[in-house]
Amino acid sequence: MSRPRRFLPSVSLLTAFEAVLRTGSTAAAARELDLTQGAVSRLVQNLESQLGQPLFLRERRRLIPTEAARAYGRDISRALDLVARASMELAANPGGGVLSLAILPAFGTRWLAPRLAGFLSAHPGITINLATRLKRFNFAAEGFDAAIHFGVDDWRGAGHLRLFDETLVACAAPAFLRANPIRQPADVHALPLLQIETRPTAWPEWFRAHGLVAPLPRGMLFDQFAPMTQAAIHGLGVALLPEFLAMPDLDEGRLQRLPGAPVSGTGSYWLVWPEARADYPPVVALRDWLAAETADLRAREGAGDGADDGDRTRTP
Structure with a gap:
């Protein structure tokens, strides 16, 4: 032009x-x-x-x-x-290119960071710069090449790759559960429920999935999963956490699952990128790598609609 x-x-x-x-x-x-x-x-x-x-x-x-x-x-x-x-x-980095990626803090810390060495090893010429963003932003104003987004594929003017759906698991510290024995999901009614701003319907959905009516909200409110996880570990209440985020603390005994099956969350994790960067080589490399890394997760979810598994671009 x-x-x-x-x-x-x-x-x-x-x-x-x-x-x-x-x-x-x-x-x-x-x-x-x-x-x-x-x-x-x-x-x-x-x-x-x-x-x-x-x-x-x-x-x-x-x-x-x-x-x-x-x-x-x-x-x-x-x-x-x-x-x-x-x-x-x-x-x-004159040879490979730089990728500026906006990430969600918990996703970046617990899911992406442990795997990132594999991407950099496969693409040694690419440098990744990471910055956290909790909310949607304007790609043109912020200058990011891509972002990790939670929700649905509705980011205007952007391409989307679904990574995996969110599954939520109720958990608490072992000492907290010894002091507050829980034998069935109904016993959770009487306990302080730790809540997060970005998932306001999470607890009502958990109770509904177990055939129960949700109690009135009570318990601390957080804007990020990391402090809410620490609050649960230190016995301040019951947390409803994404399973991938809770697994390290569950495996190491800092948290313990409550009775009742995990429930589906209210959205999915997506890689999104502005249309103008769709063919930028570092974005293409990250997109292909993430698609491969999450293929088994999507297969286990038994995703019915194949359109959710690939790239999708919505225009304004």
Whole structure:
């Protein structure tokens, strides 16, 4: 796509404008950019001339940004950050590419991290940068190449690969269960139930699956699984945890399963990626690797709808 040169100012013009907007003066911007104050002023004036409108009001040797300039500056700042990041990534890894992946904290710690060495061994030229995100975000604004998402395949403008469904298991610390014997699911009614913000219907669904009516909520509320798991380990109540997350603590005896079968969660774990990055080699490599890593899990789930097992792209 051809881009009118008028609307593609040079990086020198944009960096001068962004520095003046951020620091509040041409003098401060000049010190930061290692330029003279006059040079910075000329760069800003040239940008205004190229855009055909003023960006600053000049009052008694002070530059006051217009509202339009503030909005423009937010976009320019993000764009300059993306250019800088791309340049650093190329310099750091010119051969394989860098993958910026947003992960859910618990999934990243308990499921992805123990397996990641296998991916890096199979793709030695790829560098992965990880950052946690609890909620959905704008790919264009954040600059991620892909993300691990919990829920359903409804991320607009993104491709989806279902990894596996969530299965929830009720568990508590052995000492807690010795003090509060549980022989059947109905005995859980009287105990403090640890809850998490992102699964508000988890406990009602667990009780319903066991033919019971859920009690009124009582117990601590958490925004992440890690502190809720620790609360259960230290005897503060009963936790309903994703099975993959609970397994290490169950295997090592820090937690113990309660009577009653595990229940299906309210969603699945997905790899999602912006449409513009669908063919980016590191994204393709991660997608193929995750599909292979989770194939057995999906087979055990007996997924009925084959469409859920592959890539899916939804457009806005």
